[in-house]
Amino acid sequence: MSNEVLAPLLTDFDHKLVAIRRHLHQHPELSHEEIQTTASIRAWLQEADIRIADFPLKTGIIAEVGGKNEGPIIALRADIDALPIQEETGLPYASLSPGKMHACGHDFHTAAILGAAFLLKQQENVLKGTIRFIFQPAEEKAQGAEQVIRSGALEGVRAIFGMHNKPDLPVGTIGIKSGPLMAAADGFVIEIEGLGTHAAVPEAGIDPIVTGAHIITALQSIVSRNISSLQSAVISVTRIHSGTAWNVIPDKAILDGTLRTFEEGVRSQVIARFGQVVDGVAAAFGTKATVRWIKGPPSVSNDGELAEVATQAANQAGLTVITPKPSPAGEDFAFYQKSVPGVFVFMGTDGPQEWHHPAFDSDERALPISAKYFAGLAEHALQQLGANITKKAAE
Template identity: 55%
Template sequence: MTETQTDTQTKTGFYEKLVAYRRELHTHPELSAKEFATTERIRYWLTEEGVTILDFPLETGLIAEIVGALPGPTIALRADIDALPVKEATGLPFASETEGLMHACGHDYHTASMIGAAILLQGKKASLKGTVRFIFQPAEEIAQGAKWVEESGALKEVSAIFGMHNKPDLPVGTIGIREGGLMASADRFELEIHGVGGHAGIPDSTIDPIVIASQIITGLQTIISRNTSPFHNAVISVTQIHGGNSWNVIPEKVYLEGTVRAFQKEDREKIPELMRRAAEGIASGFGAVADFRWHPYVSIVDNDVRFKAILAETAEEQGYRFVEPKPVAGGEDFAHYQTLIPGFFVFMGVEGTREWHHPEFNLKEEALAVAADYFAALAIKVLDQWKA
């Protein structure tokens, strides 16, 4: 057998291993904070490859590490491991065996790919200039896992962090690299309007919270158009409204709930107060009371410009195409890491069948080897060129 044939066979075996990992994870999805079997599978596969597992106090998820033979900084590569409460409708032979649960966001792909990157880097320890820490993070879908990783101490001594999300509308071999805001902050609000209920035929004896709620909903929309820069991106969406239980009774109160998404930090900071002021002012004008409650959820995925060139260079050197993707208004708790240490998050093309969270979501498994190859090469390049 020639050297080329041996190399091809090795690559084929590596790819088949990643596919097997991904399918095993896909068949056995687990919800956020309940990824116990998933964690043990990851632990087994990494240990089998000689990768060191670190002891951090995480109930699910784990931290692994590859320490190079040469001195240098510690950087982190992150993958999320949880699934969603979605009933799978792909018809795949390795479809979920757990009723009502599915890897409908591709976290099985993220996990298998990063295990692949760890395997590749484990074989290059002798020339590695520093340490690569692998974060297999739980509970991304409920935006808690990154905080738990921080609280565990796993980010200590980490100088920078890198991660990815699959992107169904990008071809395999294409990497979306964008500095600044890539994914939006995602925050939740609640609003209760307290008026005076009464007979629907005698509205003058009431303070109608339904009419007031309608005015507030319309008023909230002007916050974006008149209080944020036309060159910024933000949206306020009221997604629930509840009030009343009879056709001939004006209710005493109305409940509203919704979300705000923003790509600029200054907008995320000022929008809640503008919403409160608008709601309270409109309600007061009608003689009612507005109770506004704000729930911060996920920060902006804000990519550090210092790393853009090295990410693009790595893509080119590995034979992949990079593009500047459009920002996405979905939330991602990788953003929490970026509030603590420099970081960069990319989109990996997977040519998906559907968008994220759809029951028929699937992806091309050729993308596994691309991500593993890319992140291993990126880690080496970052460590080689690191400047404190």
């Protein structure tokens, strides 16, 4: 059933969230460029009389509801940036910016958390603490969360919650689990230096392409022969660049790729072994190789007690709760979890394609479901954390 057919079933609140999401979808902005997106979010917050918090961010915005009663501060986070992808959905509200698209659903996340803010604003006088809303830039470059942390926006925060839409889960389903949920995502660049020569006389040079081919094969042995079958790691070489002519053996070859892991110990082990393998193979072929790592976010790993709080809120909201399979995709929400306990959930959106696909879309029925869930989760978390504080004070 299409979103257009579903439209008559929506309430005024639902229509508002849909309109916000479609506006954002039509006007995507890339990481660090979310100027108009930030301005739009600010306008919607101000229209709802939600106070804007004063944290120094070039793009992105922080807002708060509550604080009229004593209690903890918790944060709800949404990411706001888009991807450099040409949209192929054919939707009437498709991107108006060529080569830019909300192909990961950050427009959905933003609209849903705005909806939670609108709902919580109505309950502001009775909230047992403060809800801080983080509309974060530059998630796709894995840089925005660290910018938010440097701004001071996590100061005083006792817990943080976030979500990612999940196209392969039906609307009304939520994936919640404690422990690792999404992978640490690191990139690598291997530069191999050989000695160029005519392709007809390879013995006069040192072929970096042959070295690169053997490095690619040898790297696969790291996971199969160094990592336990009970653990997980993925090494993928995704780009090979070398040479300029069909009859010339070049001086240099460059290999790019990514490493995905869920445990910090495995991550360190693979990186160490990676360097040994590259150095050894390069030396065996008489070449020299260097490895440059592009450190990405660590693994998203959910706090067990807060995962239970999130599950209780989901049950109260009537959602179907499942234990999701961990995703090898990366998420810079992990940086927040290095500073404060947090939980990241997968919200079912029943989409036609996976993340980062030109035809990606989300079922808009999930918007009000998500907004109401996070509003309820925020209230429940304040009550639980406040009760824990009181209990510990009494002890």
